[in-house]
Amino acid sequence: LFAALCSLNAQAQTRDPLPSWNDNHARARIIAFVDAVTEQGGKDYVPPAERIAVFDNDGTLWSEQPIYFQAQFIIDRVKALAPRHPEWKTTQPFKGILEGDMKSVVASGEKGLLELVMATHSGSTTDEFRQIVLDWLATARHPKYKRPYNELIYQPMLELLAYLRANGFKTYIVSGGGVEFMRAWVEKAYGIPPEQVIGSTIKTKYELRNGKPVIVRIPQLDFNDDKAGKPVAINQYIGRRPIAAFGNSDGDFQMLEWVTSGNGPRLGMIVHHDDGEREYAYDRKSFIGKLARGLDEAPQRGWSLISMKQDWKQIYPQDK
Amino acid sequence: LFAALCSLNAQAQTRDPLPSWNDNHARARIIAFVDAVTEQGGKDYVPPAERIAVFDNDGTLWSEQPIYFQAQFIIDRVKALAPRHPEWKTTQPFKGILEGDMKSVVASGEKGLLELVMATHSGSTTDEFRQIVLDWLATARHPKYKRPYNELIYQPMLELLAYLRANGFKTYIVSGGGVEFMRAWVEKAYGIPPEQVIGSTIKTKYELRNGKPVIVRIPQLDFNDDKAGKPVAINQYIGRRPIAAFGNSDGDFQMLEWVTSGNGPRLGMIVHHDDGEREYAYDRKSFIGKLARGLDEAPQRGWSLISMKQDWKQIYPQDK
Numbered sequence: 001l002f003a004a005l006c007s008l009n010a011q012a013q014t015r016d017p018l019p020s021w022n023d024n025h026a027r028a029r030i031i032a033f034v035d036a037v038t039e040q041g042g043k044d045y046v047p048p049a050e051r052i053a054v055f056d057n058d059g060t061l062w063s064e065q066p067i068y069f070q071a072q073f074i075i076d077r078v079k080a081l082a083p084r085h086p087e088w089k090t091t092q093p094f095k096g097i098l099e100g101d102m103k104s105v106v107a108s109g110e111k112g113l114l115e116l117v118m119a120t121h122s123g124s125t126t127d128e129f130r131q132i133v134l135d136w137l138a139t140a141r142h143p144k145y146k147r148p149y150n151e152l153i154y155q156p157m158l159e160l161l162a163y164l165r166a167n168g169f170k171t172y173i174v175s176g177g178g179v180e181f182m183r184a185w186v187e188k189a190y191g192i193p194p195e196q197v198i199g200s201t202i203k204t205k206y207e208l209r210n211g212k213p214v215i216v217r218i219p220q221l222d223f224n225d226d227k228a229g230k231p232v233a234i235n236q237y238i239g240r241r242p243i244a245a246f247g248n249s250d251g252d253f254q255m256l257e258w259v260t261s262g263n264g265p266r267l268g269m270i271v272h273h274d275d276g277e278r279e280y281a282y283d284r285k286s287f288i289g290k291l292a293r294g295l296d297e298a299p300q301r302g303w304s305l306i307s308m309k310q311d312w313k314q315i316y317p318q319d320k
Numbered sequence: 321l322f323a324a325l326c327s328l329n330a331q332a333q334t335r336d337p338l339p340s341w342n343d344n345h346a347r348a349r350i351i352a353f354v355d356a357v358t359e360q361g362g363k364d365y366v367p368p369a370e371r372i373a374v375f376d377n378d379g380t381l382w383s384e385q386p387i388y389f390q391a392q393f394i395i396d397r398v399k400a401l402a403p404r405h406p407e408w409k410t411t412q413p414f415k416g417i418l419e420g421d422m423k424s425v426v427a428s429g430e431k432g433l434l435e436l437v438m439a440t441h442s443g444s445t446t447d448e449f450r451q452i453v454l455d456w457l458a459t460a461r462h463p464k465y466k467r468p469y470n471e472l473i474y475q476p477m478l479e480l481l482a483y484l485r486a487n488g489f490k491t492y493i494v495s496g497g498g499v500e501f502m503r504a505w506v507e508k509a510y511g512i513p514p515e516q517v518i519g520s521t522i523k524t525k526y527e528l529r530n531g532k533p534v535i536v537r538i539p540q541l542d543f544n545d546d547k548a549g550k551p552v553a554i555n556q557y558i559g560r561r562p563i564a565a566f567g568n569s570d571g572d573f574q575m576l577e578w579v580t581s582g583n584g585p586r587l588g589m590i591v592h593h594d595d596g597e598r599e600y601a602y603d604r605k606s607f608i609g610k611l612a613r614g615l616d617e618a619p620q621r622g623w624s625l626i627s628m629k630q631d632w633k634q635i636y637p638q639d640k
């Protein structure tokens with residue numbers, strides 16, 4: 001039995017934990033970091049309880065072009081709800097959505113966007129909203145790939161999540177996306193349980209409906225988990241500083257800064273969208289997922305770029 | 321080796337997991353519940369990911385009389401900070417605290433209480449505040465027991481926490497107390513990591529001080545984690561409904577209601593302070609930890625009382 005166990009163990013050790021990663025700097029850096037923090041008695045050893053890794057979601061764990069997938073959810077949801085709201089035909093920003101006139105939607109500004117979020121994300125109970133998201137995922141298709149949005153997750157990042165967890169890490173999502181929008185599907189997609197998903201929130205309230213307690217989503221912004229909000233949310237939800245952070249845009253700058261300025265070994269990495277053929281190529285000038293300051297400061301801050309084009313053999317799980 | 325493992329396993333099985341609990345109904349109910357949800361193939365089996373148990377803190381995991389320990393922290397903190405605030409000598413509610421005139425403090429109402437919280441809990445960084453709490457715990461002594469407050473934790477509840485964790489549960493605190501006040505010491509006291517501590521919060525902000533990022537506590541209430549706020553916070557932080565809840569007062573009513581009204585096996589228990597000799601005896605008429613509705617409705621709702629007097633052999637870890 002002992003010999004059998006040892007052989008299994010050796011097998012596990014020799015199996016490549018990151019098969020979709022090319023043998024480049026990014027992969028080497030990840031493995032060196034994990035080796036360092038897990039080496040018993042090593043100078044960079046970190047106890048398991050402190051092995052926290054945080055991941056942005058849009059553009060880091062799944063795609064985000066041509067528009068954030070949650071924005072597409074909003075558009076589809078406005079269309080689905082329109083029959084119940086005849087006034088939307090003549091009121092912006094709803095009119096713009098219904099007529100496919102995105103210019104007027106954008107012109108409605110932050111106030112308009114918030115109206116859209118509230119109209120499509122509140123009013124339901126948390127259980128109902130979860131089902132709405134799952135129903136949408138089951139039918140909506142990405143315009144370029146013609147596949148469900150939750151299949152457009154990055155195979156190399158799935159391997160990275162599993163590799164970190166196999167080495168005692170707790171993996172968290174810290175995203176500007178809505179927390180309940182993500183929780184509906186991320187456990188199945190990434191193996192990340194709901195209690196490790198941090199995102200933007202609207203307020204909720206507890207009430208009894210026909211004697212049964214429910215939690216109702218109310219149309220009021222609670223927290224916008226972006227930029228300097230990310231370290232604030234990390235402190236609020238996790239209560240200790242993670243040792244590794246992965247992002248893709250300047251919305252992750254403060255999260256990367258907060259994580260990598262702690263003492264001891266730290267890992268900060270940025271997924272760089274430079275693969276226009278297999279995915280999308282964008283950074284400094286992109287409206288979605290803009291990455292400029294992060295590109296400029298990554299070298300001096302010790303953050304490594306992950307080149308989708310050069311570092312990843314495969315983008316999506318279904319690719320062969 | 322196999323035989324050795326089996327013998328270790330048998331040893332673990334026969335060791336009493338709850339040695340400080342008398343062999344009464346409460347203990348039997350806990351063990352029956354854990355056996356049911358962990359029985360592979362049993363009708364009440366619950367997968368480990370869904371084995372979430374939530375615990376109130378004040379009066380459930382540690383004592384709360386003669387005043388909430390965090391209230392004593394506020395009093396001591398006002399006294400410590402008074403030299404820097406000469407105006408407090410003539411301004412309520414600070415004047416009342418400094419003169420030991422609790423009547424005028426109470427008369428200052430909720431607004432006065434909030435002022436006291438903000439004056440003593442904000443302005444520092446999260447790291448500084450943690451140290452302030454630890455320094456206070458190192459010096460402050462409980463008026464009755466003359467012991468540090470963090471020694472006044474309940475030995476039977478420590479055993480219960482460990483027993484649940486040994487059976488695959490994640491144990492959470494869901495308390496009206498301040499989250500950063502608790503996180504400073506609960507990991508060591510209860511084995512509950514910071515990310516499993518949910519409490520009341522004030523707002524924080526991220527900023528750079530001499531180029532170093534810090535998280536600063538600002539004097540604005542964020543969330544009051546009490547009564548109907550408890551299920552709201554559970555949904556916000558955990559994102560799924562726990563299967564077991566432990567409280568001691570009507571502030572836990574909605575949490576118990578939310579947890580025990582889900583489908584499948586559920587456990588709701590209330591620590592009843594009926595031991596005036598070893599601890600304190602109070603319920604319906606108490607200003608702190610009032611328990612009336614919970615006492616009335618526990619039988620019909622299937623919640624079990626834990627009698628400190630009859631069910632617990634020992635109260636605190638240091639007792640013999």
Ligand SMILES: [Ca+2]
Nearest residue numbers: 056058059249
């Ligand atoms: Ca992103």
Ligand SMILES: [Ca+2]
Nearest residue numbers: 376378379569
């Ligand atoms: Ca309590």
